Each structure stands twice: as C-alpha cells, then as structure tokens.
Amino acid sequence: MARSVWKGPFVDGYLLKKAEKSRASGRNEIIRMWSRRSTILPQFVGLTFGVYNGHKFLPVLVNENMVGHKFGEFAPTRTFHSHSGDRKATRTE
Amino acid sequence: MRGEVRIKCFTERPEAIAGYGPLTDEEGTRSFTLRIRGQVRGQVIARIDGIADRDAAEALRGLRLYTTRTALPRTKRNEWYLTDLEGLRVEDRDGQVIGRLRAVHDFGAGAVLEIERETAPVLWLPFTKQAVPVVDVAAGRIVVEPPAENAADDQRNADERIRE
Numbered sequence: 001m002a003r004s005v006w007k008g009p010f011v012d013g014y015l016l017k018k019a020e021k022s023r024a025s026g027r028n029e030i031i032r033m034w035s036r037r038s039t040i041l042p043q044f045v046g047l048t049f050g051v052y053n054g055h056k057f058l059p060v061l062v063n064e065n066m067v068g069h070k071f072g073e074f075a076p077t078r079t080f081h082s083h084s085g086d087r088k089a090t091r092t093e
Numbered sequence: 094m095r096g097e098v099r100i101k102c103f104t105e106r107p108e109a110i111a112g113y114g115p116l117t118d119e120e121g122t123r124s125f126t127l128r129i130r131g132q133v134r135g136q137v138i139a140r141i142d143g144i145a146d147r148d149a150a151e152a153l154r155g156l157r158l159y160t161t162r163t164a165l166p167r168t169k170r171n172e173w174y175l176t177d178l179e180g181l182r183v184e185d186r187d188g189q190v191i192g193r194l195r196a197v198h199d200f201g202a203g204a205v206l207e208i209e210r211e212t213a214p215v216l217w218l219p220f221t222k223q224a225v226p227v228v229d230v231a232a233g234r235i236v237v238e239p240p241a242e243n244a245a246d247d248q249r250n251a252d253e254r255i256r257e
Binding site for chain 1 (some may be wrong): 103105108165168169174178196202203205206214220240
C-alpha cells in the first residue's frame with residue numbers, strides 16, 4: 001500500500017542534517033549513511049552518498065531521475081558478478 | 094528440429110551478439126555466423142550458418158563463443174569498455190600506486206569502481222571526473238582522487254551514527 005501523500009516523503013533526520021552540512025562546506029565528499037529507507041529529495045541532487053549495504057558503503061551520486069526513490073534501491077545487498085562483454089562505463093562530469 | 098540454437102549472451106543487449114561479425118570458439122579455430130530468430134527470457138534463439146538439423150545443433154551444446162576486442166565499435170568521449178578498464182593500475186595524483194581496478198558496477202546510480210588495495214579494504218569510488226580525473230587505458234592506469242569521507246576512519250562514522 002502506498003504511503004499517504006499528506007505525510008510527505010520519509011527521510012531520516014540525521015541524513016538531512018548531514019546533507020545540509022556537506023552542501024554548506026562545499027567539499028567533495030561522500031556522505032556515509034545507513035538510512036536505506038530514506039527517500040531521495042530534490043535537495044540531495046548532486047551530492048554523493050555512501051549507502052551501506054550490510055558490509056560496505058556504495059557510492060551513489062544523486063541525479064534528478066532518482067528523486068522519489070529510496071537510497072536502498074541503488075545499493076544492492078547481494079553480490080552479482082557478470083562478464084563484462086560489450087558493456088561500457090560512462091564517466092559523469 | 095530446424096537446427097536452431099539457444100544462446101546465453103553476456104552482451105549489453107542480447108541481440109547485439111550477432112552484430113560483431115562471425116564468432117569463434119575458445120581456440121579460435123572454428124567460426125560461426127549467427128542470425129537471430131527471437132528471444133526467450135534474455136537468451137537468444139539463433140540459426141548458425143552450416144547448422145541445418147537438430148543433431149548438428151546438439152553437437153554444439155555447451156560451446157562458448159567469443160569475439161575479438163577489435164570487433165567492438167569505438168566508444169564515445171568519456172566512455173570505456175569494461176573489459177578495457179578492469180585490471181588497470183590505480184594511482185593517486187603523485188603517481189603512488191593505490192591498487193588495481195577489480196570491477197566496474199552500475200547499480201542504477203552511474204558507474205562505480207571497485208578498487209582492490211593490498212593493505213587496505215576495497216575502495217569504492219563513483220566514476221566521475223572529480224573522483225577519477227585521468228583514465229589512460231594505453232598506459233594501463235587510472236588516476237583517482239578519493240573523496241574526503243572515504244579516507245576517514247570507519248569507526249568515527251559508526252560512532253557518529255550511534256550518537257544520532
């Protein structure tokens with residue numbers, strides 16, 4: 001069942017504080033966080049979070065398309081290895 | 094019955110397997126030209142030139158097909174094949190070797206580098222221009238600038254979480 005709209009998106013308080021602090025400092029840093037359940041808000045766009053997946057912090061660079069999703073969606077908890085094949089990696093600006 | 098085969102592909106798009114010219118076996122002695130007939134659950138159904146019946150198709154069961162690196166098209170700017178990146182030496186700005194690039198992942202938030210270090214735990218970095226300013230495949234190296242928090246002590250972060 002979907003969350004009621006009147007409640008607004010859920011975000012852990014400590015995460016908001018950390019994000020604000022990081023943005024204010026203007027430093028290039030990875031914000032380590034455990035709150036996989038938190039919703040990605042528009043003010044997180046452009047920041048990089050280290051989302052804990054149970055044993056490591058996976059870097060998640062937030063972009064506009066990720067707003068509304070949960071952080072946990074971008075840091076899988078199970079390992080899957082595949083052949084590289086013809087897959088490509090793009091370096092973002 | 095018609096000699097069609099089912100192929101498990103490791104290409105980005107399964108049907109792309111037929112786009113790199115004839116494929117070879119592991120030794121490179123036999124060559125196979127594919128024509129895609131359809132797809133089933135991420136695998137492709139293909140017809141191979143010279144394979145006309147079920148017995149001939151059955152004889153190919155378990156065969157691994159390969160293509161050469163040169164058959165892959167050129168990449169765009171700021172784009173690299175994973176096969177070229179994996180195994181590269183990872184250095185810092187001063188040329189000090191940090192480790193080796195073990196793998197490149199994409200979990201939906203852009204490419205992420207998994208860097209294996211000899212004395213320290215695995216380092217995870219976003220594949221951004223800021224974190225990875227230099228990618229030199231010809232020289233077999235990449236230069237990284239780990240963001241601040243990565244270098245920080247894990248214990249400090251754990252304590253911070255408890256306080257919050």
